[in-house]
Amino acid sequence: MATALKNLNEYKKENFADISEKKFGIVVAEWHSDITDVLSDGAIETLLKHGAKKENIFRNTVPGSFELTLGAQFLAQQPEIDAVICIGVVIKGDTKHDDYINNAVANGLTTVALKYNKPVSFGLVTTNNLEQALDRAGGKHGNKGVEAAAAAISMLAF
Ligand code: DLZ
Numbered sequence: 463m464a465t466a467l468k469n470l471n472e473y474k475k476e477n478f479a480d481i482s483e484k485k486f487g488i489v490v491a492e493w494h495s496d497i498t499d500v501l502s503d504g505a506i507e508t509l510l511k512h513g514a515k516k517e518n519i520f521r522n523t524v525p526g527s528f529e530l531t532l533g534a535q536f537l538a539q540q541p542e543i544d545a546v547i548c549i550g551v552v553i554k555g556d557t558k559h560d561d562y563i564n565n566a567v568a569n570g571l572t573t574v575a576l577k578y579n580k581p582v583s584f585g586l587v588t589t590n591n592l593e594q595a596l597d598r599a600g601g602k603h604g605n606k607g608v609e610a611a612a613a614a615i616s617m618l619a620f
Contacts, residue, residue, distance in 0.1 A: 478612075479619035482513045484544040486614065487520050487537030491527040491550035500599040501549045501585060501607030508611035527552050527586060528563050531570025538578040545581040545614040546574070549607055551599075554590045564588045581617035585610030 486509055490502045524533040527550030534546045554560045567586050575582035587606050589595045597603045
């Protein structure tokens, strides 16, 4: 879990909620799991650093990013969950699968957030190639899992 905290200081602390009693659901896609694990570690590390308790973080996996929406809904519908963080990596290929998945996830997660009135973070890394994805998972562009967790914390203070 060492990789992730690069970008954390970019977020203003006053925008953060007291999350010591908050419960977080994390949904992680298993496609490109070597990368999604790093993103997920970044998210968890961020929550812990900001005061969340380990026992209040519930990490679940789904097969691919397309399933993030339903995974998010399963968690968001539980009254005790305060926020959901979704993690996935979709890399462009020979077909337009990435467009379909990315749009479905963006729309789906928005719907879940609005339906349950809870923060649902979009920690989906959508890139043209593997290198760009690695750059965003503890590489030169930080860790998008950290940012997704920070967004959830920030929205809990709204
Ligand atoms: C099918 C598919 C493809 C081609 N690419 C990715 C990807 O880059 N990242 C990802 O998370 N999932 C991918 N998937 C799987 C779909 O998200 C989904 O799991 C399957 O279509 C089954 O519904």
